[in-house]
Amino acid sequence: MVPQERAGAILTIDLEAIVENWRLLSARLGEAACGAVVKADAYGLGACRVAAALEAAGCRSFFVALLDEGVALRKALSAGSRIFVLNGTPQGMEGDFIAARLIPVVNTLGELAAWQERARAAGCFLPVALQVDSGMSRLGLAPSDAEKIWNDPSLLDGLSIELVMSHLACADEPGHPANEAQRKNFERLRAVLPAAPASLANSSGIFLGAPYHYEVARPGAALYGINPTSSCENPMRPVIRLSARVIQIRDIPEDTAIGYGQAAMTQRASRLATISLGYADGWPRNAAAAAFYQGVRLPFAGRVSMDSIILDITDGARQPREGDMVDLICEEQKVDDVARAAGTIGYEILTRLGRRFHRRYIDTNAGPVSVDDFKE
Numbered sequence: 001m002v003p004q005e006r007a008g009a010i011l012t013i014d015l016e017a018i019v020e021n022w023r024l025l026s027a028r029l030g031e032a033a034c035g036a037v038v039k040a041d042a043y044g045l046g047a048c049r050v051a052a053a054l055e056a057a058g059c060r061s062f063f064v065a066l067l068d069e070g071v072a073l074r075k076a077l078s079a080g081s082r083i084f085v086l087n088g089t090p091q092g093m094e095g096d097f098i099a100a101r102l103i104p105v106v107n108t109l110g111e112l113a114a115w116q117e118r119a120r121a122a123g124c125f126l127p128v129a130l131q132v133d134s135g136m137s138r139l140g141l142a143p144s145d146a147e148k149i150w151n152d153p154s155l156l157d158g159l160s161i162e163l164v165m166s167h168l169a170c171a172d173e174p175g176h177p178a179n180e181a182q183r184k185n186f187e188r189l190r191a192v193l194p195a196a197p198a199s200l201a202n203s204s205g206i207f208l209g210a211p212y213h214y215e216v217a218r219p220g221a222a223l224y225g226i227n228p229t230s231s232c233e234n235p236m237r238p239v240i241r242l243s244a245r246v247i248q249i250r251d252i253p254e255d256t257a258i259g260y261g262q263a264a265m266t267q268r269a270s271r272l273a274t275i276s277l278g279y280a281d282g283w284p285r286n287a288a289a290a291a292f293y294q295g296v297r298l299p300f301a302g303r304v305s306m307d308s309i310i311l312d313i314t315d316g317a318r319q320p321r322e323g324d325m326v327d328l329i330c331e332e333q334k335v336d337d338v339a340r341a342a343g344t345i346g347y348e349i350l351t352r353l354g355r356r357f358h359r360r361y362i363d364t365n366a367g368p369v370s371v372d373d374f375k376e
């Protein structure tokens with residue numbers, strides 16, 4: 001990673017805020033355990049750092065999407081923590097799951113048979129999670145598959161079922177009838193399978209109430225500060241700050257073109273500041289947003305470029321100078337606000353954040369230094 005002094009932009013990730021969000025969700029869950037979804041590099045924020053901080057806080061169940069995400073994560077966690085791989089076992093890769101002590105989330109009977117075959121060859125029980133499709137048609141065993149298991153329990157011989165799980169399609173819409181319908185389907189499918197701890201709720205699912213909690217919840221987005229309630233004020237703490245450096249300031253006369261396509265014109269004599277961050281850093285090109293300098297709003301002018309954005313600072317009550325940093329994601333403009341401006345969801349904004357920022361992690365648990373400049 002680029003050191004802070006030479007970086008065009010800095011992404012600060014507050015691990016303590018993530019831990020606090022996990023504690024908040026845990027408290028809401030009562031008896032149920034709160035896991036953590038750290039797939040896609042913890043939604044772009046650094047899976048190993050995030051998971052290690054959550055493990056220190058007491059989290060014991062982690063979820064990734066891919067085998068290699070699990071292999072990398074295993075090195076950051078102790079043996080007591082479980083790592084579930086949501087996208088299951090690519091054919092022939094079962095040995096890699098065993099070597100890294102990963103638990104496959106099995107979605108098909110074919111995967112189940114291959115994993116069982118491995119257990120037989122190894123001569124020991126292997127852990128498995130069974131995903132059932134309760135109404136999303138994305139991943140999971142169909143009701144007919146569950147029935148086959150009911151009719152032939154030997155399909156699970158040699159396996160220890162760590163979790164029976166399903167995923168909600170509409171959890172972010174608390175009034176949606178699909179939620180209750182999926183929960184009832186999940187109940188029916190669970191009844192056909194051997195008794196095992198159950199898991200249904202993602203972040204928003206936790207806010208649907210106790211009947212959705214079961215034994216383990218699987219929040220991702222809410223840990224990272226995205227609002228899990230569609231209509232209420234965000235109960236989660238913000239987790240990231242994104243700042244970019246002002247690399248040039250110019251005074252431009254009235255009626256002068258700004259940026260690519262000359263898509264904007266100055267309406268008056270204007271002061272423009274160009275910052276060192278663009279769509280190559282994951283900033284959505286179509287998000288008409290602003291930057292903030294000491295809390296003062298500085299609107300974008302013209303189109304977002306690959307490596308830069310032009311700000312109109314003419315009216316800024318406080319003005320940055322060349323070399324100063326301005327904020328793009330901050331208290332005044334949260335991840336969800338940027339997502340709204342871009343016509344997408346906070347998940348996409350986070351997971352697309354670029355790889356050329358200087359990254360800083362705030363983690364006071366790691367020692368006396370509160371800001372730890374990350375080195376790869």
Ligand SMILES: *Cc1c(COP(=O)(O)O)cnc(C)c1O
Nearest residue numbers: 037167202203218219220221222
């Ligand atoms: C991504 C994912 C989650 C986490 O969802 P959030 O909405 O980010 O909390 C939980 N379960 C499954 C199966 C997922 O794919």
